[in-house]
Amino acid sequence: MSRSLSFAQALDEAIAEEMRRDPKVIALGTEFTGKLVQQFGPQRARLTPISEAAFTGMGLGAAACGYRPIVNWRSVTFSFVAMDQIVNQASKIRYMLGGQADFPVTFRCTSGGGLGLAAQHSQSPYSIWMHLAGLKIILPSNPADAKGLLKSAIRDDNPVVSFECVRLNDAIAAVPEGDHLVPLGVAAIKRSGTDVSVVALGYYVQEALAVAQALARRGISVEVVDPRTLVPLDVSTIRDSVRKTGRLVVVDEAPPTCSAAAEITALVVEDAATFRALRAPVERVCGIGVPIPYSPPLERAALPDRERIEAAILRVLHEPASGSTRS
Amino acid sequence: MPIGKLESITAPARATARESPLMPREVPDPLPMLRQMLLIREFDERIIGLRAGGDIYGAIHPYVGQEAVAVGVCAALTRADRVTSTHRGHGHCIAKGADIKRMMAELFGRIDGYCKGKGGSMHIADFSVGMLGANGIVAGGLPLAAGAALAAQLDGKRQVAVCFFGDGAVAEGEFHETLNISALWSLPLVFVCENNLYGGSSPIDVQHRTTDIAVRAAGYGMPAVSIDGNDAMAVFEAARAAVDRAREGDGPSLIECRTYRWHFHNMLRATIPAETRPSTELAAWRARDPIARLASALLSRRTLTEEGLTAMRMQVRGDVDEAIAFAQASPFPGREALLEDVFAASCCHPARACGTHDE
Numbered sequence: 141m142s143r144s145l146s147f148a149q150a151l152d153e154a155i156a157e158e159m160r161r162d163p164k165v166i167a168l169g170t171e172f173t174g175k176l177v178q179q180f181g182p183q184r185a186r187l188t189p190i191s192e193a194a195f196t197g198m199g200l201g202a203a204a205c206g207y208r209p210i211v212n213w214r215s216v217t218f219s220f221v222a223m224d225q226i227v228n229q230a231s232k233i234r235y236m237l238g239g240q241a242d243f244p245v246t247f248r249c250t251s252g253g254g255l256g257l258a259a260q261h262s263q264s265p266y267s268i269w270m271h272l273a274g275l276k277i278i279l280p281s282n283p284a285d286a287k288g289l290l291k292s293a294i295r296d297d298n299p300v301v302s303f304e305c306v307r308l309n310d311a312i313a314a315v316p317e318g319d320h321l322v323p324l325g326v327a328a329i330k331r332s333g334t335d336v337s338v339v340a341l342g343y344y345v346q347e348a349l350a351v352a353q354a355l356a357r358r359g360i361s362v363e364v365v366d367p368r369t370l371v372p373l374d375v376s377t378i379r380d381s382v383r384k385t386g387r388l389v390v391v392d393e394a395p396p397t398c399s400a401a402a403e404i405t406a407l408v409v410e411d412a413a414t415f416r417a418l419r420a421p422v423e424r425v426c427g428i429g430v431p432i433p434y435s436p437p438l439e440r441a442a443l444p445d446r447e448r449i450e451a452a453i454l455r456v457l458h459e460p461a462s463g464s465t466r467s
Numbered sequence: 468m469p470i471g472k473l474e475s476i477t478a479p480a481r482a483t484a485r486e487s488p489l490m491p492r493e494v495p496d497p498l499p500m501l502r503q504m505l506l507i508r509e510f511d512e513r514i515i516g517l518r519a520g521g522d523i524y525g526a527i528h529p530y531v532g533q534e535a536v537a538v539g540v541c542a543a544l545t546r547a548d549r550v551t552s553t554h555r556g557h558g559h560c561i562a563k564g565a566d567i568k569r570m571m572a573e574l575f576g577r578i579d580g581y582c583k584g585k586g587g588s589m590h591i592a593d594f595s596v597g598m599l600g601a602n603g604i605v606a607g608g609l610p611l612a613a614g615a616a617l618a619a620q621l622d623g624k625r626q627v628a629v630c631f632f633g634d635g636a637v638a639e640g641e642f643h644e645t646l647n648i649s650a651l652w653s654l655p656l657v658f659v660c661e662n663n664l665y666g667g668s669s670p671i672d673v674q675h676r677t678t679d680i681a682v683r684a685a686g687y688g689m690p691a692v693s694i695d696g697n698d699a700m701a702v703f704e705a706a707r708a709a710v711d712r713a714r715e716g717d718g719p720s721l722i723e724c725r726t727y728r729w730h731f732h733n734m735l736r737a738t739i740p741a742e743t744r745p746s747t748e749l750a751a752w753r754a755r756d757p758i759a760r761l762a763s764a765l766l767s768r769r770t771l772t773e774e775g776l777t778a779m780r781m782q783v784r785g786d787v788d789e790a791i792a793f794a795q796a797s798p799f800p801g802r803e804a805l806l807e808d809v810f811a812a813s814c815c816h817p818a819r820a821c822g823t824h825d826e
Contacts, residue, residue: 166621183621189651194610194644201614201628204599205549207621209614224641228604229611236590237600238582239808273809297811 142284142314148173150283150315151248151304154290155210157319159184162208165294168195169212169248196222196247200230200299203245208294216249216303217260230299231274242297246290252305252343252393253443259431262439264342264394266303270370270403276300276324277370281308281345284315285368288322296324305343327374329381333363336387336453339378339404340364344391344444351449362453370400375407379414386419387456393443395429423452476690476708476720495542497765500699504534504758506783507558510567513787514557514574515730519737522795523574527588530558532697532729535757536661537562539702540629540722543710549597549615550629551608554589555661555728556601559631564596571790577797584800585808605666606632606639609658613645616656616719627655627713629706635666637683638674646687646721653718657709658684660723661696668732668743684721696724697757700764727752 145153152174159165159180166184167176176185188195192213199211213219219226226247234243253262269275276298280286286304293300330345331352340348345366352362365381367373382388388408390401401424409415409422428442511529518527530537533555541562544550552559560570565581573580573591581591592600599615602608612630619626636642637660649656660680664671671678684691690712694705702724709720729752731740742749765771 186617186652189644189648191644191648193641194613194648197607197610197641197645198614198617198648201551201599201611201616202618202621203614204594204611205615205618205622207618224604224607225610229602229607233600234811235808236582236586237592237594238580238585240581240592241594242811244811276810 141317143317144312145283145287145315147280147283147286147304147308147311150287151290153315154287154294158291158294164206165208165210166202167210167212168199169214171214172212192218192222193225196225197229199245199247200225200233200243203243203299204241208244208246210246210248210294213247213249215261216251216263216265219247219249226269226275227272231269231272234298235274243299244297246293246296246300246302248290248302248304250306250309251303252307253427253432253439254307254343254393256434256436256439257306258434262432264303264392264427266301266370267394267399267403269301270400271398274299275371277303278324278368279303279305279342279370280368281305281330281340281342281366283311283313284320285322285328285366287315288320289324289368291319292321292324300324303342307343311346322368324369325372325374326369327365327367327377329363329377330366331362331364333361333385335361335385336389336456337363337365337378337381337385338389338391338449338453339381340366340391341370341400342393344393344449347444347446348391348449351446351453354446355450355453360453360457367404373404373407378404379408379411382408382414383417386417388418389423389425389449389452389456391425391444391449393427396424396426397429399426401426420456420458423456425449425452476692476705476712476722495703497700497761497770500538500542500703501758501761501765501771502779502783503538503562504699504761505779506567506786507534507537507561508758509783509787510561510570510790511557513791515734515739517574517791518734519739521737523588524576525587526554526733526735527574528555528733529728529730530555532752532757533661533663533726534558535699535702535761536659536696536724536726537631539699540631540657540659540706542703543706544597544627544629546596547624548627548629548710549599549612549619550631551599551612551615552601552631553605553608553633553636554601554603554733555633556589556591556631560591560593560598560601563593563598565591565593565598567786567790568793569593571787571794572797575794575797576799577794578800578804579793579797583804583808585804606636606641608632609636609641609645613649613654613656616649616654616713617652619655620652625655625714627657627710629657629659629710631659631661633666634660634662634664634671634680635674636660637680638666646684646689646719649719650687650689653716655713655716656719657706657713658719658721659706660721661726662723663726663728665728665732665744679723681721681723689719689721691721691723693723693725696726697755697760699757699761726757727755729753
């Protein structure tokens, strides 16, 4: 059984369910969506001052003392104010201390552009966190995964960062009833295909699916792989798909330099069996490496779109561009 | 509110009915305190030679000269209370009850160290005694302590948290954020500033317009005192008032302990760094030795004899000898330890999961 929920509702539901399930789950943030304070009271749903470094570190400290805090930075932009606590403390503390304690804290943030919020509030910096050993990272692409991954993140005994694409906030789709969990580190084949693998991240999963559907009408079979978790990354599902299709396009709105798309590409080409299966160079469709501009035509030009995704797919298939998805 | 007076941290009346194993003694036995101070000094004096000799790697920050702060504060705490520490953290570890054998093994980078050799001097922790970790980042431990205090408040078991930090940390944003939020939420937290007059190697008046640390607390609605940090019993009294206040749910307070480190800020290689501070200043502070001060008070009160003091010195020397022998006998971690402890056991290492490091 399932019902339709928006991405935002699914995330709210995940938090409410986990707070109901485990009294050690608490929430810290400058603002809450849903009815957290009414449901769980101001002791467990703590509205904080705008002090990201303090409440990020407090989440970690409370995690060290038996709690499972959910720290909401709201936009990932604000997490940069707390970089010491994320980079120097959260990602390293378990290892530095020789594993003598666990730090089950979940950091939530919105990410991505497309809403005209300009450079500071349109960032997708997950690769910065991927680069640090010690943080898990989830990046859901639909309401069901958002709920299931966030619930797993809260139950995980490690610091987990949940990147929630702003453009997915109002996306509505079916979410299973009950205790719906999606394991961390397991990718999903969102559409099976045989001609080309498209590994898409976050918001761009739905865009890749739309392109795949359009190309199917032309007899091109596109497989869409959604990693869902960037750390740990389910590289075997990605490699298996590429070995099957022989072609890879990676789609993400973060700029390509030192990105998740770069890492996925490297993990594919450095594996001998997968490399030998490749029949075309790998293509990356990424955001342009500039601070995301405000003006709508410029912002559109900076972010990937269906045309660019389709063009990349056709290039790896050595097909001429046709504009079948052009609106 | 009055600043710089002990009375400004008003301890609530202690109800006898509330006495429990969680409560510290009303008046601590000064002899174990003296012994602990001697042990800290012996430990940190000895590691200088060990660093010079190459037995210890990386950076060490000796606590020598500041012993009264760690020992005075921790005498007001129970094992269930929690502390966070700084880069100059050995004194806090010892005072909170950590085992110097495992501390020394950690400094030697050995498998029996508190962090299995992965942390070294700046990351020693012992969760079993409430020592949540030294920290290589100035002010980095303050939010963590506030998190421990939040956990204690939610648990309702009357535990408190203490964060130790230096005068340098007062210039960091994390200091101000943590004072504000902990005062706002009345967290059971005690801020202990060890004002040793230098942030790193830079004098305090180069770093702060207001060199009086205690006055900062007033801006956050928090009581504070500035005390002689080289007087262990004065530190204990101030800490007890602040800890009682926190334990009773009356919120955080700040104690500024005026003290001085006898040695360099840090030692990063085999050579001992040259002294850059005025020799008259150094001499004046060495004349205010916190250990000599407590020892002479105890001698004059006949709580301690000269023979007893000598025996105590010999004892801590022997303890540190033993710790060094333990560290030397402990093996280095094997290569397999490299990938362990990044994530909790239930989870795979991402490098393994993605197969890029097939070791």
